[in-house]
Each structure stands twice: as structure tokens, then as C-alpha cells.
Amino acid sequence: MVHVSQALAAVLLASGAIAHPSGNTNKEILRRQAHLDHPERRNVASCKRDLVETGWVRDQHQRREARLHELRVAAGFAKPHEMVRRDVAEVEEEYGINAACTLDPEATEGPYWVTGELIRQNLLNTEKGPPVHLDINVVDTTTCKPVTDAYVEMWGTNATGVYTGVQARGNGDGSNTAVFTNALRGLQPTGANGTATFITLIPGHYVGRANHLHTIIHHGAKLLPNNTIQGGTISHVGQFYVEQNFLARVEAVSPYNTNKQAQTKNANDFLFNMGKQGGDDPVMKISLIGAKIEDGLYATIDVGVNPKAKQNPQPVNFWTEKGGIPVPGSPWTGYPDTCKNCGFRPPKERDVEGELEDAE
Template identity: 80%
Template structure:
């Protein structure tokens, strides 16, 4: 399996595919390969017995069913007494077969991470599209326990494939129209069951990449009076994806169907293909709340992390009262023409002794 994965890596590196317009995914492919080859790598599947025995899988399944039903009732598509439950034994049997996991990051933060985002559940800020109520479960793969004291940061493009809070020639039409808004960016704490919840959109596509959401997992951060977080460490830098059949339907709806950028499917996306290796599946499970996408969506994903790992992602901007402000010395500055991270080699990561390879 290692030889097969490395052969795939070599093939992907040879394609020279782009991560964003003007850049390439080589550094991100190499990072993912390092993660797959790590001798201490563990995924959620390896915690299956403990999570099932503790009752966590059962509780999460029942909570998710109840949450989807609650959303359907609120939208007028179900009655309170009409909740239909799936067999719990079947759920426990299949748990962990499809789950994201990490020891080293799945991919880089990309050139459009804006630090200093607000702690808030609803990150729409007026953006239109396929609204998603997203539950992200964080699991400590070293202890097989839910992570109850982390912050999950989330960001993605709007329906037409543009990131807010930044201006770059590879970001949509390269204009400054989105730099003054923090739409589709935010942070949420994990609760007692290890779950962080967002209201966001299915992200749009852009040149060279399939539709995806970015995430960073923070540990030990402090909540500041201005409703942002500071300090702590980062264990995970990753991306979530959407099933291609769902994407096909989403892309037919407004305003996604006004996006003129070239479409890259999941099958054509090198990072998606690398993320699927090693028994992982970074694809969110998405359910319709009503009869159509316009009625809203409910999505879930389980993410395994090693809280002792230390990653060092670099933001390009910091969010301020007037929008995104460039971070001095950011290696992403000038993307995609002249940034330090635009080349072949991936940036170095910092790790504590406990997380060393």
C-alpha cells in the first residue's frame, strides 16, 4: 500500500496541477504523503471499539438524527412526532469506515487564511447559496475520546468561488470587492460531545480546485473580549469536500450557475485524491432538510486529531474593523505571482518532542 501510494504521489507531482490559479499543489501532496507514511499514524477507525463501547457512537448518531429532524420540523417538512430512527447497531458497525483523520496536516492552509476571525455559529453574513448546517465532531485519536475543549476554525469561498477578506489576482476577478467582509469565516468551540456547529454554504468552485472547505483545529486558545481567540496550539490543518453528485445538483442552482470559472471535479482534484488515501474520507455526509437544495442541508463529518501535534500554518491577512489587513512577512503575500510558498517545497512544521516522528 505504501508503494502504491508513493507511486500515486509521483504521478500527481508530475502533473503540475494547480492549487489556486497560478500556484501548484506539490507541497500539499508531499505533506499528505508524509502523513500517510507516518509510523504512528492513527485514524478514527482505530478508535471504533472504544467509541462504541463508551456509547459515544450511539449518542452521536441519535443526536444527529434528532438535529436533522429538528431542522425539518422548523422548515415545515416534518411533524415533531414523525422522527424515524436508523438501527443503531448498523450505525455502530459502519462507524469509522468513512472519517477524516490526521497526525500531520492533510494539506496546507492555502493562500487565503485570514486570522483573527470571530467566534460565531452563523457565518453567512448575507451570502446566498446552498445553506448548510454543519456539525464537525473532533476525536482525539491518541485517547479515543471526543475533544471537548478545542476551537474549530472554518472558511470557504462564496457561491461564485471567491474568498472574503483577501485580494489576490487568483481570487475571483482579483478585485478588492470582498476584502471588507468576513462572510463564510468563523470559529466555534467544541461542546461536551466534541462537536462544533456552523451555518455556512456549500462552497463554490474555482480554477484548479474542486469545491472544498478549509479547517484549522486550535487547542488551549483564549477567548478574548472582542469575541476572537488568541494563543494555544494548532494540531490540524485540513479540507472537507462534498460528494460529486451533490455538487452537480448544487452547481445547477443560483448563484452557483453564474460562476464562470472552470470546474474541477473531485476526481480531477489531486488533493481530494490524496485525502482519500489510507482509509480516510474527507467527504461530508450531506442530507436534504426538505425536498430541494434550496430548502437547506444538514452535514456532518468526524475528524480525528492528535492534540499533541504542532502545526504552524501562516495567515496572509488578519481580520480588523475595516476588513482584511496584510500580515507583515506572510509567506503567502503576493500569491500567486511571488509568494514564498508558491514553489515546490512545503513549509517546515514545528512539532513538540511528543509528536516527533
């Protein structure tokens, strides 16, 4: 698998693939490759035996079944006594065949990370689209136990492919209208089972990238009186995706079907392809709550992290009551035209080796 991923990285670097319009993606490709080649790399699958024997897989499966049934009952699509359970032994056997994981970043934080977001479960504000009840389960791959004391940060575009809290050419029509809302951005603490829960949307597509959600895992952060966090460390910077056939069904409903931006499919997205390397699976598992997409969705994904790892993503803005304001010295300021992380220079072979050494 290492040889395959190294070849893919070389092709992507040579082809000048982009993460966002005009964005510099060399470093993201190289950091992901360094993660795949890391001799101490472990993922959720590495913990399968421990997670099964401790009952975590069984408990999570039963909790997910109960949660989906609860959502269906609340929406009027099922009766309280009608829950159908899947055989737990079958679930335990299949667990870990494909699972998300990381030691190093899965992917870049991108040019639209806004720090200082609120701790809240419902991220919708006034954004339209079928609501997604998303459970993110965080596992410590060094101990094979759930991470119960972290904050999970989540953000993504609205149904028409626009990020809130920022202004940039290429972010929708480039106007400042999105700066004054923090919709589809927020944080949640992990509970006793390592789960953080959000209500959000399937992200819309925009030029150059497949539909994806961003996430950051914070450890040791301090809860502030204004319902935000401060300090601590970041172990994981990742992106989640949607299976392409299911995504096509989502894109066919309103307001996704009003999105005029060019769409990039998963198969043509280099970060998605690299995210699938090494036995990882960054694709969310999604179930219908009702009979159709518009009735709402329930999604889950497991993420393996090393809590001692320390990543250093860079925000472009800071959220305040007056909207998103620039972070001084951010390498994303001026994206995609004048920022430090803008542009693309095809690397020579020695550059690739040097970057890989730096990433490790």
C-alpha cells in the same frame, strides 16, 4: 496502501498539479504523503471499538437524527412526532469504515487563510445560497475520546468561488471588494460531545481546485473580549469535500449556476485524491432538510486529531473592523505572482526524499 499513495504522489509531483492557480504544491503533496506513511498514524477507524463501547457512536447518531428532524420541523417539512430512527446496531457496525482523520496536515491552509476571525455559529452574513448546518465532530485518536476544549475554525468560498477578506489575482475578478467582508469565516468551540456547529454554504468552485471547505483545529487558545482567540497550538489543517453527484445538484441552483470559473471535479483534484488515501474520507455526509437543495442542508463529518501535534499554517491577512489587512512577512503575500509560496519546480528524486524527512 502506502505503495499506492507513494506512486500517486510521484505522479502528481511529476505532472505539476496545482492547488490554486500558479501555486506551489510540492510541499503539500509531500506533507500529506509523510502523514500517510507515519508509523504512529491513527484515524477515527482506529478508535471504532472504544467509541462504540463508550456509547459515543450511538449518542452521536441519535443526536444527528434529532438535529436533522429539528431542522425539518423548523422548516415546515416534518411534524414533531414524525421522526424516523435508524437501527443503532447497524450504525455502530458501519462506523469507521470511512472516516476523516489526521496526525499531520490533510492539506495546505492555502493562500487565503485570514486569522483573527470571530467566534460565531452563523457565517453567512449576506451571502446567498442554500444554508448548510454543519456539525464537525472532533475525536482525539490517542485517547479515543471526543475533544471537548478545542476551537474549530472554518472558511470557504461563496457560491461563485470567491474568498472573503483577501484580494488576489485569481480570487474572483481580483478586485478588493471581498476584502471588507468576513462572510463564510469563523470559529466555534467544541462542546461536551466534541462537536462544533456552523451555518455556512457549500463552497463554490474556482480554477484549479475542486469545491472544498478549509478547517483548522486550535487547542489551548485564550478567548479575548472582542470574541476572537489568541495563542495556543494548532493540531490539524484540513479540507472537506462534497460527493460529486450531489455537488452537481448544488451547482445547478442559484447562485451557483452563475459561476463562470472553470470547474475541477473531485477525481481531478490531487489533494482530494490524496485525502482519500489510507482509509480516510474527507467527504461530508449531507442530508436534505426539505424536498430540494434550496430548502437547506444538514452536513456532518468526524475528524480525528492528535492534540499534541503542532502545525504552523501561515495566514495571508488579519481580520479587523476595517477588513482584511496583510500579515507582515506572510509567505502568501503577492499570491499567485510574487509570494514565497508561489511557483512550481518539479523535484528531483533526492528532493522528494529530503522534503519527506523535513515534513516528518
